Amino acid sequence: MNPEPLHRWLAQRRPTTHRFPYDAVIDAYQHYGKQFVPESWTTLLRCARERLPEVSGPRGHLAAFLSTALDKVDGRYDYRTYLALLLLPIPDPDSTAEPADRLLARRDRLHTLLLTDLVGFELRAVDSTTAPLPDLRPDAVTVRKRLRHALRAAAPALGRLNVVITAVDDPVALARRLTALAAIDRTAGDRLALRTTMLPVSTVHDEYLFIRVLQAFELTFGLLAVDLAAAITALGEGRLTAAGTRLSFAASLLRETAPLWSLLATMQPEAFHAFRVHTDGASAIQSRGYKLIESLCRTPDPQRLHSPAYRSVPDVRTRIRNGQASLDKALDAIRADHRALAEAPVLADGMRQFADAVLQWRRTHYRLAVRMLGTERPGTGATPGTPYLLHSRDAAVFGDRKPNRPGADPR
Known part of the structure; x- marks a missing residue:
């Protein structure tokens, strides 16, 4: 698996969220398994997270995805990051007012x-x-x-x-x-x-x-x-x-x-x-x-x-x-x-x-x-x-x- 799509995204002067290479990253994670993703990928993903403040477009989903993808590298891995629950619109009594x-x-x-x-x-x-x-x-x-x-x-x-x-x-x-x-x-x-x-x-x-x-x-x-x-x-x-x-x-x-x-x-x-x-x-x-x-x-x-x-x-x-x-x-x-x-x-x-x-x-x-x-x-x-x-x-x-x-x- 080649991280070139991620390299290209990072090389942009002003990366955009809608052009982030989600498919390439996910294909790599499913190819290796999160436990075994090479450092060449996780290093680039950390760089992407560091650049989030300068990325144009809505950043919430991308930020949650990067947090989930890097949980093991960061030492934050738990049940919620394993299931990527931050990326699912789960109802909550504190924030749900719909009928x-x-x-x-x-x-x-x-x-x-x-x-x-x-x-x-x-x-x-x-x-x-x-x-x-x-x-x-x-x-x-x-x-x-x-x-x-x-x-x-x-x-x-x-x-x-x-x-x-x-x-x-x-x-x-x-x-x-x-x-x-x-x-x-x-x-x-x-x-x-x-x-x-x-x-x-x-x-x-x-x-x-x-x-x-x-x-x-x-x-x-x-x-x-x-x-x-x-x-x-x-x-x-x-x-x-x-x-x-x-x-x-x-x-x-x-x-x-x-x-x-x-x-x-x-x-x-x-x-x-x-x-x-x-x-x-x-x-x-x-x-x-x-x-x-x-x-x-x-x-x-x-x-x-x-x-x-x-x-x-x-x-x-x-x-x-x-x-x-x-x-x-x-x-x-x-x-x-x-x-x-x-x-x-x-x-x-x-x-x-x-x-x-x-x-x-x-x-x-x-x-x-x-x-x-x-x-x-x-x-x-x-x-x-x-x-x-x-x-x-x-x-x-x-x-x-x-x-x-x-x-x-x-x-």
């Missing part, structure tokens, strides 16, 4: 873009031996199973977006139809986002799947955090039915992610172990989205707040220390309002649905982690692994309180 239906539509579109890109990658590997990430490619049976689960995972979002694909029994043929249809609607911005958010550490084929599935989970976590914040606001305003409805909606969205677990389970254990040795420093316990969800449900106790999981998300810890509201606290505040009991069944049902969905998600996560790691191996980045997940998987979602029947006190 719920518009937020859902945006999430659905990005969700389908991520999965369609994964499907396209799998098809390219079937069609060509020159496709990127050539190591440990799965057999044909695994690929067909993988495509079938990816299509299932995309189906609810595609339905809400009114995207109709003529059904066929062959998952490969159906996947080709989906990718052809998606290509028509894909914008230049979509293509840039998909390209710049795929910087694997290795050249192992299954790492592409791993990254895209985790990005899809993080996207959903972001929207769930927005839903929980909206439910807390509704409770504070005494709109218990609205809060219950929002929680039911969040539960439904979380249940929709179940096929993502089936998709991830098609990852070959030997492939996972081949690339995970290069992910030291990046662990899912650093997931900001998941910590937001957990802390919005119930304020963590001091021991949990000082755990490695929360120390890895300092902004969430700050929110909590500054008095972030939670569903648990909001329910305490309204429990004495007997006039609200008429609306309690809807709220109780929403709480039950969401609590059940979270617990099922945790248990599925644990089962898959045991399959990949066993019960004694450490997790990614030397984190506690499956023993940690076993300890936390049945933690209460709303403190010690969970409604047992419609009409019960929602505490």
Whole structure:
């Protein structure tokens, strides 16, 4: 791989962001794997970052891309840079003020873009031996199973977006139809986002799947955090039915992610172990989205707040220390309002649905982690692994309180 395109960009008197050679850089990263990118490339990328103040054009995306590409060189590598989350428009309760239906539509579109890109990658590997990430490619049976689960995972979002694909029994043929249809609607911005958010550490084929599935989970976590914040606001305003409805909606969205677990389970254990040795420093316990969800449900106790999981998300810890509201606290505040009991069944049902969905998600996560790691191996980045997940998987979602029947006190 020749870094000449990057040399030419740097040689310009006034480089522009829209002419930055993203494709050349990404091709190099996918050819070598981030762990093994030659210094001839990373030195030039550092030069590009130093020149950012004089570059013309919007610099936000390029700055985020360079930060992500140079994380290992800088010693900043973690879960968020591994997944290039700075380059994905993930909803956030602090910065999102759009109506719920518009937020859902945006999430659905990005969700389908991520999965369609994964499907396209799998098809390219079937069609060509020159496709990127050539190591440990799965057999044909695994690929067909993988495509079938990816299509299932995309189906609810595609339905809400009114995207109709003529059904066929062959998952490969159906996947080709989906990718052809998606290509028509894909914008230049979509293509840039998909390209710049795929910087694997290795050249192992299954790492592409791993990254895209985790990005899809993080996207959903972001929207769930927005839903929980909206439910807390509704409770504070005494709109218990609205809060219950929002929680039911969040539960439904979380249940929709179940096929993502089936998709991830098609990852070959030997492939996972081949690339995970290069992910030291990046662990899912650093997931900001998941910590937001957990802390919005119930304020963590001091021991949990000082755990490695929360120390890895300092902004969430700050929110909590500054008095972030939670569903648990909001329910305490309204429990004495007997006039609200008429609306309690809807709220109780929403709480039950969401609590059940979270617990099922945790248990599925644990089962898959045991399959990949066993019960004694450490997790990614030397984190506690499956023993940690076993300890936390049945933690209460709303403190010690969970409604047992419609009409019960929602505490």
